[in-house]
Amino acid sequence: xxxxxxxxxxxxxxxxxxxxxxxxxxxxxxxxxxxxxxxxxxxxxxxxxxxxxxxxxxxxxxxxxxxxxxxxxxxxxxxxxxxxxxxxxxxxxxxxxxxxxxxxxxxxxxxxxxxxxxxxxxxxxxxxxxxxxxxxxxxxxxxxxxxxxxxxxxxxxxxxxxxxxxxxxxxxxxxxxxx
Amino acid sequence: xxxxxxxxxxxxxxxxxxxxxxxxxxxxxxxxxxxxxxxxxxxxxxxxxxxxxxxxxxxxxxxxxxxxxxxxxxxxxxxxxxxxxxxxxxxxxxxxxxxxxxxxxxxxxxxxxxxxxxxxxxxxxxxxxxxxxxxxxxxxxxxxxxxxxxxxxxxxxxxxxxxxxxxxxxxxxxxxxxxxxxxxxxxxxxxxxxxxxxxxxxxxxxxxxxxxxxxxxxxxxxxxxxxxxxxxxxxxxxxxxxxxxxxxxxxxxxxxxxxxxxxxxxxxxxxxxxxxxxxxxxxxxxxxxxxxxxxxxxxxxxxxxxxxxxxxxxxxxxxxxxxxxxxxxxxxxxxxxxxxxxxxxxxxxxxxxxxxxxxxxxxxxxxxxxxxxxxxxxxxxxxxxxxxxxxxxxxxxxxxxxxxxxxxxxxxxxxxxxxxxxxxxxxxxxxxxxxxxxxxxxxxxxxxxxxxxxxxxxxxxxxxxxxxxxxxxxxxxxxxxxxxxxxxxxxxxxxxxxxxxxxxxxx
Numbered sequence: 001x002x003x004x005x006x007x008x009x010x011x012x013x014x015x016x017x018x019x020x021x022x023x024x025x026x027x028x029x030x031x032x033x034x035x036x037x038x039x040x041x042x043x044x045x046x047x048x049x050x051x052x053x054x055x056x057x058x059x060x061x062x063x064x065x066x067x068x069x070x071x072x073x074x075x076x077x078x079x080x081x082x083x084x085x086x087x088x089x090x091x092x093x094x095x096x097x098x099x100x101x102x103x104x105x106x107x108x109x110x111x112x113x114x115x116x117x118x119x120x121x122x123x124x125x126x127x128x129x130x131x132x133x134x135x136x137x138x139x140x141x142x143x144x145x146x147x148x149x150x151x152x153x154x155x156x157x158x159x160x161x162x163x164x165x166x167x168x169x170x171x172x173x174x175x176x177x178x179x
Numbered sequence: 180x181x182x183x184x185x186x187x188x189x190x191x192x193x194x195x196x197x198x199x200x201x202x203x204x205x206x207x208x209x210x211x212x213x214x215x216x217x218x219x220x221x222x223x224x225x226x227x228x229x230x231x232x233x234x235x236x237x238x239x240x241x242x243x244x245x246x247x248x249x250x251x252x253x254x255x256x257x258x259x260x261x262x263x264x265x266x267x268x269x270x271x272x273x274x275x276x277x278x279x280x281x282x283x284x285x286x287x288x289x290x291x292x293x294x295x296x297x298x299x300x301x302x303x304x305x306x307x308x309x310x311x312x313x314x315x316x317x318x319x320x321x322x323x324x325x326x327x328x329x330x331x332x333x334x335x336x337x338x339x340x341x342x343x344x345x346x347x348x349x350x351x352x353x354x355x356x357x358x359x360x361x362x363x364x365x366x367x368x369x370x371x372x373x374x375x376x377x378x379x380x381x382x383x384x385x386x387x388x389x390x391x392x393x394x395x396x397x398x399x400x401x402x403x404x405x406x407x408x409x410x411x412x413x414x415x416x417x418x419x420x421x422x423x424x425x426x427x428x429x430x431x432x433x434x435x436x437x438x439x440x441x442x443x444x445x446x447x448x449x450x451x452x453x454x455x456x457x458x459x460x461x462x463x464x465x466x467x468x469x470x471x472x473x474x475x476x477x478x479x480x481x482x483x484x485x486x487x488x489x490x491x492x493x494x495x496x497x498x499x500x501x502x503x504x505x506x507x508x509x510x511x512x513x514x515x516x517x518x519x520x521x522x523x524x525x526x527x528x529x530x531x532x533x534x535x536x537x538x539x540x541x542x543x544x545x546x547x548x549x550x551x552x553x554x555x556x557x558x559x560x561x562x563x564x565x566x567x568x569x570x571x572x573x574x575x576x577x578x579x580x581x582x583x584x585x586x587x588x589x590x591x592x593x594x595x596x597x598x599x600x601x602x603x604x605x606x607x608x609x610x611x612x613x614x615x616x617x618x619x620x621x622x623x624x625x626x627x628x629x630x631x632x633x634x635x636x637x638x639x640x641x642x643x644x645x646x647x648x649x650x651x652x653x654x655x656x657x658x659x660x661x662x663x664x665x666x667x668x669x670x671x672x673x674x675x676x677x678x679x680x681x682x683x684x685x686x
Contacts, residue, residue, distance in 0.1 A: 001444070001507055001511070003503060004444065004448065004503055004504075004507060014451060049336075049337040050333055051337075051338070051339050051340050051362070052340075053361075053362045053364055054339070054362070054387070054682065055384045055385065055386060055387040055390075055682045056339055056386060056387035056388055056680065056681070056682050057384070057387025057388075057390065057468060057470070058387070059337050059338065059339065059387070060387060060388060060431075060468070061467070062337050063337055063431075064450075064453075064454060064457070066450070067447075067450035067451060067453070067454050068447060068450065068451050068454075069451070069454050079336075079337060081335035081336070082335070083333075093362070094364060096361065096362055096363060096364055097293075097295040097296055097297070098293045098295055098360055098361045098362070098363055099332065099340060099361050099362065100295070101295075102332050102333050102340065102361070106333050127384075128369070128377070128380055128381055128384060129364045129365070129366075129369065129381075129384075131369070132364055132365035132366075132368055132369050133296050133297070133298055133301045133365050133368060134296055134301070134363050134364055134365035134368070135364055135365065152384075152470065153387065153468070155461075155467055
């Protein structure tokens with residue numbers, strides 16, 4: 001272990017430069033947020049992940065946000081274990097009929113103000129699973145969605161951009177300039 | 180001693196089924212096969228339904244593969260699961276989807292159908308009305324001062340949904356029962372009638388972490404059905420992608436297992452290496468997970484010099500850093516204290532369930548689809564298949580460590596001998612249309628184990644029926660056995676060391 005720790009002293013950091021939030025996401029968000037919610041939310045956001053039927057691809061890239069390259073916590077984001085602690089629900093997958101109730105109940109258990117981010121193509125409209133007897137469709141069929149991050153799966157940097165937009169919007173910066 | 184090929188020869192051979200034979204057999208022959216499974220002579224590789232028919236893929240002692248099919252009069256057939264428990268959940272799933280009724284099945288609870296589809300037996304010739312939603316009866320555990328812990332379907336971490344019902348005595352787990360099916364998307368239903376390209380996209384989205392392996396299994400099944408051979412360069416590129424996927428997943432898993440034993444430094448360093456693999460994959464093939472890069476007939480993107488360079492420097496970096504991490508794992512007593520002798524799967528159980536991947540190989544089951552039945556280009560590559568006997572979390576970590584080393588060597592060999600030429604062959608069904616439907620199947624070794632793909636192409640070239648069997652079907656039940664007698668706090672560790680797929684299982 002000493003060798004590893006020593007090496008980490010002399011190696012350059014792996015961490016990426018912070019990305020700029022994408023304009024489309026900022027616009028979408030500015031529309032979604034109201035002034036009161038912006039004031040009540042601080043600079044940090046607690047995120048609760050919910051897989052409502054995903055193939056697990058989006059989860060892999062969500063995990064990657066925690067690695068040394070993206071280090072999501074430096075922006076004030078953290079993944080939390082309970083919806084009771086969450087500001088944001090990050091929902092993946094086409095919502096399956098077998099997960100509809102669990103998603104709704106998790107949303108109900110999350111205190112206001114809260115935002116829902118639909119992650120990935122399936123979360124938008126069911127993707128290639130739309131129309132199945134076992135699938136409800138996109139996340140917005142079950143709970144209101146504030147922001148959609150496209151991709152199959154969205155790469156971590158895109159998720160980060162979307163979340164930074166969420167944060168900027170929530171703090172009123174982007175909301176004021178774009179709104 | 181019966182041989183699978185005799186059983187198949189005695190039945191009615193199905194034409195145009197490749198590469199292994201399929202035969203329609205009598206109920207007597209079906210029962211004979213079930214007997215061989217129950218005796219532990221043969222292994223169950225897959226079991227799936229169709230309207231009024233059930234199929235079983237078998238592996239006999241000589242490691243010959245074949246499919247036997249049985250007509251189900253009135254939807255009934257003699258249950259395999261009553262004599263051979265690994266078939267239980269597969270039979271329950273086929274019952275939910277097709278309304279097949281296995282006679283003598285000891286567990287008739289619905290499995291994938293949670294009573295929420297608004298239809299019952301959705302893939303049967305005549306689907307039924309909505310199934311009544313009823314509460315699920317978990318298996319009982321009786322004794323003094325037992326308590327239950329329900330977990331899921333929504334879990335605390337960033338993982339897939341499923342329900343675990345623990346019965347514990349103090350801290351010790353007396354019984355764990357899994358309830359799955361939450362992410363059932365109806366993939367087999369969506370594939371029926373779909374053009375091959377669309378079905379290939381669905382296959383690649385069956386289990387996100389194994390998108391390469393699923394695409395490969397599906398593509399090879401289509402190619403077998405149509406008698407198409409992809410160009411050599413495509414075959415080698417596909418193996419390259421498969422090994423990169425294996426590397427990414429194994430590196431991620433090794434770190435995540437250590438993280439569940441409160442050893443975050445391994446997680447951080449393995450996470451960096453995993454990210455490097457994904458970036459190299461992105462540079463080489465244009466997608467971090469290499470999704471939709473394998474297609475029936477070949478590969479969708481070629482490798483250029485920049486891509487080759489990024490993979491070569493990736494291999495060099497892992498070779499340089501990984502041994503230090505292995506040494507750290509091996510020399511940290513507090514970590515070994517958690518992983519050694521935890522979550523043991525007995526050798527007999529792994530054999531009975533024909534468990535693939537690191538779950539099987541950590542418990543003495545020497546099976547790897549790349550070697551047996553084998554497929555190109557692995558027949559021209561040198562690699563070892565590591566096998567251990569201990570069957571604990573530690574053994575499952577070590578199998579992954581050894582497989583990382585093997586995959587690095589395979590990537591080297593592939594890059595060194597990558598043939599030039601085209602990367603895609605025409606996949607056309609038109610010439611064969613007159614002969615009627617054509618069937619193909621394939622076994623592909625994903626990082627988690629062997630994935631079975633079986634399909635029938637109609638005369639118009641669309642998919643009539645496709646079944647994909649994830650390795651997790653034969654691993655999830657072993658997790659229930661592995662945790663027994665362990666403490667509740669060791670469950671995340673055991674679970675991570677299995678890393679079964681929910682989506683691949685639920686379909």
